[in-house]
Amino acid sequence: DGGITQSPKYLFRKEGQNVTLSCEQNLNHDAMxxxxxxxxxxxxxxxxxxxxxxxxxxxxAEGYSVSREKKESFPLTVTSAQKNPTAFYLxxxxxxxxxxxxxxxxxxxxxx
Amino acid sequence: xEDVEQSLFLSVREGDSSVINCTYTxxxxxxxxxxxxxxxxxxxxxxxxxxxxxxxxxxxLTVLLNKKDKHLSLRIADTQTGDSAIYFCAERGPVPxxxxxxxxxxxxxLKVLA
Numbered sequence: 001d002g003g004i005t006q007s008p009k010y011l012f013r014k015e016g017q018n019v020t021l022s023c024e025q026n027l028n029h030d031a032m033x034x035x036x037x038x039x040x041x042x043x044x045x046x047x048x049x050x051x052x053x054x055x056x057x058x059x060x061a062e063g064y065s066v067s068r069e070k071k072e073s074f075p076l077t078v079t080s081a082q083k084n085p086t087a088f089y090l091x092x093x094x095x096x097x098x099x100x101x102x103x104x105x106x107x108x109x110x111x112x
Numbered sequence: 113x114e115d116v117e118q119s120l121f122l123s124v125r126e127g128d129s130s131v132i133n134c135t136y137t138x139x140x141x142x143x144x145x146x147x148x149x150x151x152x153x154x155x156x157x158x159x160x161x162x163x164x165x166x167x168x169x170x171x172x173l174t175v176l177l178n179k180k181d182k183h184l185s186l187r188i189a190d191t192q193t194g195d196s197a198i199y200f201c202a203e204r205g206p207v208p209x210x211x212x213x214x215x216x217x218x219x220x221x222l223k224v225l226a
Binding site for chain 2: 004045106
């Protein structure tokens with residue numbers, strides 16, 4: 001989706017290191033989401049934010065942190081506390097009531 | 113509990129119709145969605161249906177909703193090799209906090225044989 005940019009496309013993490021995944025959108029959507037996708041599984045919600053300066057934990061928030069200082073940006077930090085971070089991370093936005101979620105192209109995180 | 117179930121694999125011949133099925137558990141879901149994911153990419157919205165509808169057609173895609181059985185299906189007519197991908201069903205329903213959440217199925221991998 002051209003309106004949602006995730007970077008980098010590939011990311012490698014060393015032991016004990018925090019890494020930050022970027023998600024930027026120009027769709028003027030209020031709500032933003034982070035999902036984790038593991039092989040053969042559906043998407044699991046990590047964090048979501050419905051408005052600037054506010055965010056809530058999803059189903060698997062442990063070991064992750066987020067911020068929402070600007071409407072356009074919702075970065076996800078994978079901390080050293082996340083012991084199994086290898087996965088495909090997807091950012092999504094939503095324009096409002098009943099509107100479907102739109103997804104970025106994802107970031108694949110691997111352990112060095 | 114909340115759950116969205118899909119079969120893992122489907123294989124069809126080029127030119128045939130594909131039918132991908134999904135069952136969900138939350139009867140209060142308001143919208144149901146179908147997404148397509150190609151290798152290494154994000155999810156692309158294909159179509160969605162409001163819960164008070166039984167059917168929605170969009171070119172080669174037909175969505176059928178049986179709310180009584182909590183069953184959703186996606187039919188792709190004249191399936192092409194470019195339709196090979198993983199297809200996700202998702203429901204959107206309310207949560208006690210007053211907001212809502214999306215629940216995604218595990219995805220169905222469609223393989224189209226030439």
